[in-house]
Amino acid sequence: MTGRQKLVVIGAGMASGRMLEQLFDAGADFDVTLFNAEPRGNYNRLMLSPVLSGEKSYEQIVTHDAGWYAAHGVDCRFGEAVVKIDRANKVALSGSGGVPYDALVIATGSAPFIIPVPGKDLPGVCTYRDLEDTNAMIAASLPGSKAVVIGGGLLGLEAAAGMAARGAEVTVIHLMGHLMERQLDPAAGYLLQKDLERRGIRIHCKGATKAILGKDRVEAVLLEDGTVYGADLVCMAVGIRPEVRLANDTHLHVGRGITVDDQMRTSDPAIFALGECVEHDRQLFGLVAPLYDQAKVLAATLLGQTAAFQPVQTATKLKVTGVDLFSAGDFADAPGREEIVFRDPGRGVYKRLILDGDRLIGAVLYGDTADGSWFFDMIKQGKDVSGIRDTLIFGPAFAGGPTANPLAAVAALPPEAEICGCNGVCKGRIVTAIEGGATTLDAVRSATKASASCGTCTGLVEQVMALTLGAGFTANTNPAMCKCTDHTHEDVRRLIKSMALKSIPAVMQELGWKTGGGCASCRPALNYYLIADWPTDYVDDRQSRFVNERNHGNIQKDGTYSVVPRMWGGVTTSAELRAIADAADRYAVPLIKVTGGQRIDLLGIRKEDLPAIWTDLNAAGMVSGHAYAKGLRTVKTCVGTDFCRFGTQDSTGLGIRLEKMLWGSWTPAKVKLGISGCPRNCAEATCKDIGVVCVDSGYEISVAGAAGMDVKETEFLCKAVTEAEVMEIIAAFTQLYRENARYLHRIYKWVAKVGLEWCRAQVEDPGTRRALHDRFMLSQSIYQTDPWAEHAGKPADWAPIADLTLRAAE
Amino acid sequence: MSKFIDIAALDDIPRRGARVVKTPQGCVALFRTADDRVFALEDRCPHKGGPLSEGIVHGTSVTCPLHGWVFDLNTGQAQGADEGEVRTFIVCLDGGRVLVDASFLSGRSAA
Ligand code: SRM
Ligand SMILES: Cc1cc2nc3c(=O)[nH]c(=O)nc-3n(C[C@H](O)[C@H](O)[C@H](O)COP(=O)(O)OP(=O)(O)OC[C@H]3O[C@@H](n4cnc5c(N)ncnc54)[C@H](O)[C@@H]3O)c2cc1C
Ligand code: SF4
Ligand code: FES
Numbered sequence: 062m063t064g065r066q067k068l069v070v071i072g073a074g075m076a077s078g079r080m081l082e083q084l085f086d087a088g089a090d091f092d093v094t095l096f097n098a099e100p101r102g103n104y105n106r107l108m109l110s111p112v113l114s115g116e117k118s119y120e121q122i123v124t125h126d127a128g129w130y131a132a133h134g135v136d137c138r139f140g141e142a143v144v145k146i147d148r149a150n151k152v153a154l155s156g157s158g159g160v161p162y163d164a165l166v167i168a169t170g171s172a173p174f175i176i177p178v179p180g181k182d183l184p185g186v187c188t189y190r191d192l193e194d195t196n197a198m199i200a201a202s203l204p205g206s207k208a209v210v211i212g213g214g215l216l217g218l219e220a221a222a223g224m225a226a227r228g229a230e231v232t233v234i235h236l237m238g239h240l241m242e243r244q245l246d247p248a249a250g251y252l253l254q255k256d257l258e259r260r261g262i263r264i265h266c267k268g269a270t271k272a273i274l275g276k277d278r279v280e281a282v283l284l285e286d287g288t289v290y291g292a293d294l295v296c297m298a299v300g301i302r303p304e305v306r307l308a309n310d311t312h313l314h315v316g317r318g319i320t321v322d323d324q325m326r327t328s329d330p331a332i333f334a335l336g337e338c339v340e341h342d343r344q345l346f347g348l349v350a351p352l353y354d355q356a357k358v359l360a361a362t363l364l365g366q367t368a369a370f371q372p373v374q375t376a377t378k379l380k381v382t383g384v385d386l387f388s389a390g391d392f393a394d395a396p397g398r399e400e401i402v403f404r405d406p407g408r409g410v411y412k413r414l415i416l417d418g419d420r421l422i423g424a425v426l427y428g429d430t431a432d433g434s435w436f437f438d439m440i441k442q443g444k445d446v447s448g449i450r451d452t453l454i455f456g457p458a459f460a461g462g463p464t465a466n467p468l469a470a471v472a473a474l475p476p477e478a479e480i481c482g483c484n485g486v487c488k489g490r491i492v493t494a495i496e497g498g499a500t501t502l503d504a505v506r507s508a509t510k511a512s513a514s515c516g517t518c519t520g521l522v523e524q525v526m527a528l529t530l531g532a533g534f535t536a537n538t539n540p541a542m543c544k545c546t547d548h549t550h551e552d553v554r555r556l557i558k559s560m561a562l563k564s565i566p567a568v569m570q571e572l573g574w575k576t577g578g579g580c581a582s583c584r585p586a587l588n589y590y591l592i593a594d595w596p597t598d599y600v601d602d603r604q605s606r607f608v609n610e611r612n613h614g615n616i617q618k619d620g621t622y623s624v625v626p627r628m629w630g631g632v633t634t635s636a637e638l639r640a641i642a643d644a645a646d647r648y649a650v651p652l653i654k655v656t657g658g659q660r661i662d663l664l665g666i667r668k669e670d671l672p673a674i675w676t677d678l679n680a681a682g683m684v685s686g687h688a689y690a691k692g693l694r695t696v697k698t699c700v701g702t703d704f705c706r707f708g709t710q711d712s713t714g715l716g717i718r719l720e721k722m723l724w725g726s727w728t729p730a731k732v733k734l735g736i737s738g739c740p741r742n743c744a745e746a747t748c749k750d751i752g753v754v755c756v757d758s759g760y761e762i763s764v765a766g767a768a769g770m771d772v773k774e775t776e777f778l779c780k781a782v783t784e785a786e787v788m789e790i791i792a793a794f795t796q797l798y799r800e801n802a803r804y805l806h807r808i809y810k811w812v813a814k815v816g817l818e819w820c821r822a823q824v825e826d827p828g829t830r831r832a833l834h835d836r837f838m839l840s841q842s843i844y845q846t847d848p849w850a851e852h853a854g855k856p857a858d859w860a861p862i863a864d865l866t867l868r869a870a871e
Numbered sequence: 872m873s874k875f876i877d878i879a880a881l882d883d884i885p886r887r888g889a890r891v892v893k894t895p896q897g898c899v900a901l902f903r904t905a906d907d908r909v910f911a912l913e914d915r916c917p918h919k920g921g922p923l924s925e926g927i928v929h930g931t932s933v934t935c936p937l938h939g940w941v942f943d944l945n946t947g948q949a950q951g952a953d954e955g956e957v958r959t960f961i962v963c964l965d966g967g968r969v970l971v972d973a974s975f976l977s978g979r980s981a982a
Contacts, residue, residue: 576930580927580941581939603888616936620920862884864893865892866893
């Protein structure tokens, strides 16, 4: 044969991607054409779940980019399915013609199984296999929408948790008696169900789907027992079957999958296959670890080397943040088998080991999976455990002495113990890579592939790094919220919602806070998140507030406070001014000042006088201006149509109505509005958090301005025709900010992160806007109260508890 | 032997909060932790005089409300990179009552 060998690969998935890497790493000289039915190249399919839950973006899970393909001269045919293989002439045919091959690799993966019920073809029914499915679920998971997942296995639960994390109301329908019955025993399945229910996911076991109902798109799911669950989206995750259509049409030998021998060769010597589409020794494959081994073997075969595929044991982990679950080996009851069980219901920990004679053959761990790799290693080695049987279930820390060091479990692992199940990377290889200079997680990843697939072993890899590098190691993570936790603000916000955590102690307990009582930086943030997410359940924790919000005034440098009554829209009356003047006289206020926010500030008031001055101002009909709050501050207005010759709408009236709607709401950081009657913009609306500029045809609403430490003009959000619309849009937008931003981020910082487009899509969709508006109003029904009135009656609490200067004088 | 003065009931001080006692040498803050321990510290931050009684109490530390220095309630020492200390006073808890050392009246520091 002359020229380079022509290799055609059908399917750019996890298996073929790895095979090509192995091939090129070995310096192979092939002309490769890579077909993929999906309109994109190789990406890490396992990581679709973090994309769905919002923890990662698609860009972060791409494994091979255009540069890589170009560097290796791969002819990419993405979005082009192979429809026929002409074996006689050795040509693979697609919609754009034929590509001849010397060797052909079929790596078409699996197709999700669709249960043949009425309604399965309705718009709004999806499966969970690729980016399109993931994006469909993301689009449907708006807060308040309903999703039904059919199938309570690994994929179904990751889909359910991901959509729930985005705020959808999720129901899982599972045919069997307990979740993940292929990987879990009933007890662990029960714990998992409880955990998911605590995050607000409804679980219906022993549920058989009868039909999917709906007229133009899905509306509900009907079960055999008559139960009906409303649904805006239905995800079918009931299983997969090997994608063998091409192979069948070509008359290759196909069982349940494409039959291959130990060298990954099909019944045609020029055609090879690997991945989920194959059947080897009567076995099918559904996890990546064995596929990577196949990739290695096939690369060797193509290079003319000898290698043979041998399936390995696999272990399972569920990729749902906050749920720790591990299972490996065989855990079915059978004669001659014995089990060791450990339960700690208080901590939600369950461990079950299955022994056959003196060998460990299976393990199910729930709640505490730190020892998973140690047990897995024993299962694979088939070690005799009779000598350590009485302490076996307590793991390596016990076997190796009474140490409580979290690194001990990892330190106790032998070099051949597997750390990364997906890529079959053992501890020794990671240590060698680190000693060879890979001192960051990324470097270890690229040197060994450890933690580069499903990512659940990242913590273990980091522990091996910590052990090997000692003090030289710093974990490569996003900045944590504060030193009390490793979670980021975003993680904490998401977990509060998805795990339904409703108190500061619950957050600290469930998310593993490292300090007993938090610190001055996390406590106010948690207090805010809980208020915003659970307005009807959570009770404000005053001791977790900064001094200004606890005492409802700005503390001054000498420990006195300022008092700023609300002046709705900057409008006042002679009676109010008189009451302010009287109060200023009565409490000898050192400074009366007009603020930059169109109202009057009384500065320098002693703490013990606060309740009394508030009582006086309350009596004149005034309430707190929250000049100190992470909440609504002021709504600046101009005189508008009533007096101004240019005014187009009632900007003063609108400002007052907006302030009356928004006051008292707690927000991630302060919120200021400006309402101008015409584009001359005398209320400086275009540098506020939210601004409205009135025009002849209605109202231009813009957001994300700043005029403090940063100065920035607002960006146009949308236009409204009526005042009622303005009010609804602004309430909805404020609620969107309240539910999503991190604590202390002003609106302009948050919008820069989430994108104005996304915000606009939320408030422009009538259903979403209304739901946001309603949630804002629900919260206001509880939180729109005047803090002055609340404390006015209790002057004693504000004075010193005792005065010993008097006693001393006696 | 120390002589103690009964100041208030423990429940007059909010958990993870503080109340102030006026003394001849200035204000003293009585702190109550989440686990109901009581500490007495001078209510004046060595940085710029902030009232520590208005700070957020976490564990056995308090964060000054003005610029965020953190003090150990046990020792009155500033934590982390900041340097300084505030005076601490002897305080005890007896059957739900908070008692302070009589030195509060005379001006002697306990520490
Ligand atoms: C009273 C007032 C100044 C005045 O006399 O006019 C004022 C006073 C303070 N401002 Fe302000 N700001 C005041 C209008 C403003 C404005 C102008 C406005 O609102 O139109 C701005 C710029 C607009 C903006 O917010 O973007 C402004 C930007 C800030 C900032 C910077 C915020 C930022 O995100 O960049 C801070 C610092 C902060 O919040 O962390 C701040 C913080 C403060 C604090 C609360 C500092 C503190 O934490 O102690 C000041 C309290 C003084 C005191 O002892 O009471 N103040 N501050 C104004 C009260 C308005 C009101 O009626 O509520
Ligand atoms: C959401 C999700 C989470 C998962 N999590 C885990 C996990 O945590 N751990 C784990 O081990 N496994 C996990 N898996 C399973 C794992 O992703 C699969 O085992 C693996 O992707 C299979 O690799 P493959 O190369 O065989 O097939 P795939 O990765 O599916 O690739 C096959 C490709 O071939 C293309 N194709 C099909 N037919 C044609 C054609 N005629 N012409 C051209 N192209 C074609 C397809 O479009 C597809 O892109 C998960 C799977 C999903 C969907
Ligand atoms: S600009 Fe604001 S924060 Fe700065 S001194 Fe003036 S009032 Fe205080
Ligand atoms: S006065 Fe206490 S930190 Fe500045």
